[in-house]
Structures are given as C-alpha cells and as structure tokens.
Amino acid sequence: MNQTQHPTQTQNQQAAHEAAATARGPLAGIRVLELGTLIAGPFCARMLAEFGAEVIKIEAPDAGDPLRQWRVLKDGTSLWWSVQARNKKSLTLNMKSDEGQQIARQLALDADIIIENYRPGVLEKWQLGYEDLKAINPATIMVRISGYGQTGPMRDLPGFGAIGESMGGLRYVSGHADRPPVRVGISIGDSVAALHGVIGAMMALRHRDVTGGRWNGQQGAACIAGQGQMVDVALYESVFNLMESLVPEFDVAGVVRERTGGALPGIVPSNTYTTADGDNIVIAGNGDAIFHRLMKAIGRDDLANDQQLLRNDGRVPRTAEIDAAIQQWCSTQSIDAALACLQQADVPVGKIYSVRDMMQDPQFLARHMFEEHSFADGSPVKLPAVTPKLSVTPGATNWLGPQLGQHNEEILQSLGYSSEQIAAFKSKQVI
Structure with missing residues (x-):
C-alpha cells in the first residue's frame, strides 16, 4: 500500500x-x-x-x-x-x-x-x-x-x-x-x-x-x-x-430524573442564560453563600435576604422565579459586562466556548x-x-x-x- x-x-x-x-x-x-x-x-x-x-x-x-x-x-x-x-x-x-x-x-x-x-x-x-x-x-x-x-x-x-x-x-x-x-x-x-x-x-x-x-x-x-x-x-x-444519584432517587423517592434543558435539576440556580447581545452564559449560583452574592450583584436584594431562599432546598420550589430574575438581568447586559460583574462578585460564571474561543483564550494559552x-x-x-x-x-x-x-x-x-x-x-x- x-x-x-x-x-x-x-x-x-x-x-x-x-x-x-x-x-x-x-x-x-x-x-x-x-x-x-x-x-x-x-x-x-x-x-x-x-x-x-x-x-x-x-x-x-x-x-x-x-x-x-x-x-x-x-x-x-x-x-x-x-x-x-x-x-x-x-x-x-x-x-x-x-x-x-x-x-x-x-x-x-x-x-x-x-x-x-x-x-x-x-x-x-x-x-x-x-x-x-x-x-x-x-x-x-x-x-x-x-x-x-x-x-x-x-x-x-x-x-x-x-x-x-x-x-x-x-x-x-x-x-x-x-x-x-x-x-x-x-x-x-x-x-x-x-x-x-x-x-x-x-x-x-x-x-x-x-x-x-x-x-x-x-x-x-x-x-x-x-x-x-x-x-x-x-x-x-x-x-x-x-x-450521580439517579438510582437511589428512584428507589427511595420514586423520582425519575427528566430532561431540563440547560438547568441542573434540584440544584438552584444553575442554568444557561442569554445576554443582551445574544450570547449564552452559564451561571452556577447554587452554593448558599454564592446565591446571596449573585442576588446582590444583579440588584435583587429582596431575593438575597429572603429567608426561604437561604438554602438550596428552599430555593428548589422557586426555581422558575429565580431563573426569571437572573434572565431579566442578563437581558440588560452584554456578555462581557455580565462576566465582569459576576466574576467581581466571585460567582462561578462562564461563556460557552467554541473551539475558536478556546484557541484564543488566555487560560488555555497560559496552561499550554x-x-x-x-x-x-x-x-x-x-x-x-x-x-x-x-x-x-x-x-x-x-x-x-x-x-x-x-x-x-x-x-x-x-x-x-x-x-x-x-x-x-x-x-x-x-x-
């Protein structure tokens, strides 16, 4: 050959x-x-x-x-x-x-x-x-x-x-x-x-x-x-x-995990949101302290101080309300502005990368x-x-x-x- x-x-x-x-x-x-x-x-x-x-x-x-x-x-x-x-x-x-x-x-x-x-x-x-x-x-x-x-x-x-x-x-x-x-x-x-x-x-x-x-x-x-x-x-x-916990959730509680799009079910908030310039951004504010910082950063002190939302189990029943608040804020921000604001607030946040993004990114380059x-x-x-x-x-x-x-x-x-x-x-x- x-x-x-x-x-x-x-x-x-x-x-x-x-x-x-x-x-x-x-x-x-x-x-x-x-x-x-x-x-x-x-x-x-x-x-x-x-x-x-x-x-x-x-x-x-x-x-x-x-x-x-x-x-x-x-x-x-x-x-x-x-x-x-x-x-x-x-x-x-x-x-x-x-x-x-x-x-x-x-x-x-x-x-x-x-x-x-x-x-x-x-x-x-x-x-x-x-x-x-x-x-x-x-x-x-x-x-x-x-x-x-x-x-x-x-x-x-x-x-x-x-x-x-x-x-x-x-x-x-x-x-x-x-x-x-x-x-x-x-x-x-x-x-x-x-x-x-x-x-x-x-x-x-x-x-x-x-x-x-x-x-x-x-x-x-x-x-x-x-x-x-x-x-x-x-x-x-x-x-x-x-x-993950698929088996014991079904065995003990009868729960069948279903499709939920960009969200992570039962862990709130963790989802994909759209910014004013049409880009998608992932925000993982599901830690209790992180959630408080996230709500403060997007100007929702009412949610940050809501006693029911102090822990994840209290946030899960109000997932739709929390996601709507985050999406409303994201729709007023460019992706760069949203990233800068949430990074400053020490909230886990990230852009969804294409290979083009990866090959130009300082973190990828710094890590060789x-x-x-x-x-x-x-x-x-x-x-x-x-x-x-x-x-x-x-x-x-x-x-x-x-x-x-x-x-x-x-x-x-x-x-x-x-x-x-x-x-x-x-x-x-x-x-």
Whole structure:
C-alpha cells in the first residue's frame, strides 16, 4: 500500500522522537498491545502511549483502522488520527490467517497490558482470549471494552457509544423536556468507557506488581509472576457510572430524573442564560453563600435576604422565579459586562466556548493546552495537549499517528523474524 499520503513527521524526526520516548513518561517500559478500532479501545491505549508506554497497534493490512478516514481529512488521512494514534506503533496483520494470529499471540504474551474492543468471543476464536493467554502468562492484564460486557444476555449484540449513552441513562436526561433527547456533540460514551479502561488497567498493573511483577517468560515452578486479571468494561456501564444519584432517587423517592434543558435539576440556580447581545452564559449560583452574592450583584436584594431562599432546598420550589430574575438581568447586559460583574462578585460564571474561543483564550494559552507539530510536507498542525498534567513525569506527544504498517519490520524483527520471513509475510498478505 502506498504510505506516502499519510500525514506524519519526517522519518528522521520520528526516529529521534521514538528513541527519546523510551526514557520518558511514568509508563516507560510498559508494553501495550492494542487490538481494536475506532474510538474506545484506541483512546484507552492512546492515553497510555501519551505517558510513555510502548503501544503496538495491530491494523488490517488493506485499510487499517477505519478512523483513518473519519471526519476531516488531510491528504487522505483523518486529522483525528494524528491525535488518536499519537505515540503508537502500527503493525499490519491479517488476523484471519494462522500466521497473523501466531504473531499476535507472541506479542500478547509479551505485553504488560492488552486492550481490545471486539465483540465478546472474537479473540477466543483466534485463541487469543484471556483464559488462553492467562494459562501461559499468569500476569496477563487484558482490558476488554464492549457494548454490554463479557457476560449477560446482551453480550453478543453490537454495541456502539451512542447505544451505551442511551442505555446508560445519559440520553434520557439530555435536552429539553418538550423535545426528543439529544446527544452530546462528541462520542462521549466511547470516551468515558476508554477512561474506565485506563483506570482499570492502572489498578490491575498495580496489583500485578505488588503480587510478584512481570512474567519472566517461563512456565511452571520457575515462573515468578504477579497476578494479572481481566478488566471488563461495558460502554453502557461506564455511562451509567456517571449518573450521580439517579438510582437511589428512584428507589427511595420514586423520582425519575427528566430532561431540563440547560438547568441542573434540584440544584438552584444553575442554568444557561442569554445576554443582551445574544450570547449564552452559564451561571452556577447554587452554593448558599454564592446565591446571596449573585442576588446582590444583579440588584435583587429582596431575593438575597429572603429567608426561604437561604438554602438550596428552599430555593428548589422557586426555581422558575429565580431563573426569571437572573434572565431579566442578563437581558440588560452584554456578555462581557455580565462576566465582569459576576466574576467581581466571585460567582462561578462562564461563556460557552467554541473551539475558536478556546484557541484564543488566555487560560488555555497560559496552561499550554495546544501543541504545535508538523506533517511530512512541513505544514503545521496544532493538537490538544496531553492531560492530566503531572509535575514530575508529564505526558508528551513524541510523534503523530503512524503510517499504516510503518513499524512492521521493527516489530517483527524484535520477535526474531528474519528479513526473508518478513518478505514472505508480505507476499502472502499476512502483513
């Protein structure tokens, strides 16, 4: 396949970055095998790569991860790919071939963490399931991300982030009461599942290390290895985990939380309001002392001094009245004037940012939230910076998303395959 069309840094730059990366990051020395496509599994692996782990991503030889062609493209490759696959190594393998499965098995047995997001049962068909690997390497840590988890009556159904958001409760409470539910403008279900995968992987890695450490490649009595485990992440459960007090409110009080637009139900005031210039502003005056300052700032001393409104439980029955008072004031203010006034009063307030706002904002800039890189043709690109920010071992972008199969020879040679064997794999379309 012609690889020259994929935007990336020059080979010399990339080789230098890769060499430097081996000694960087809190996860330096950790090997990760990524088996999966699109968002949840790859995002999970991406975060580990950003903090120093060596991540080997297996892709289909013909087209690779479909995300390479998603959304806005440059020279035929997604700009999203530059972010989602940064710091990863790309190995192409035909996983339907015996040779491809054998290579993947070698990599899996040598990995500290395996991340996969196939439907349950697919890896077992390839003899790459958790139990298969655990029988050889007891320290195996496998993060399995799927729509509904590895058990239960729905385990075999296809599950995407949008379905997880719906089943997990997020869609039901998103939007306005008089309209159908809406989605968040990003794949939030996949991303939340990915973060759960990262958390699970780190906890499993910690447990493995305190129970003996990494597998030494031997079996039987000579093997001294820590205890690995499977991290079972379901998309719908990851979303469900964010749903605050939804369950006990229904169980104890019979309350079903409904859609409330820009407001946060039961926490007053916290809503979106429109200023005189037509901009939207979010005001969170729901703390008791904050509410008093907010009412004073907008000239409503009567509400500030109303004894019934001193606490949140007294404000909830009068939500409409309080929101109307705030909106009336906002309608007389420009967004800049409203922000200045409420910030002076120490009231949490914020403009709703577009990406244009973000990239011009002093706070984003002061926190170095954008990184500058170059594609192979020399054209610049800005990426979001790596978060969270660690004071001693921060993460970094060492290279952009790799070309398809860019690391084939490097990885296969590290497994002991000769140049002749690698050439044979190419001719047989194994890689």
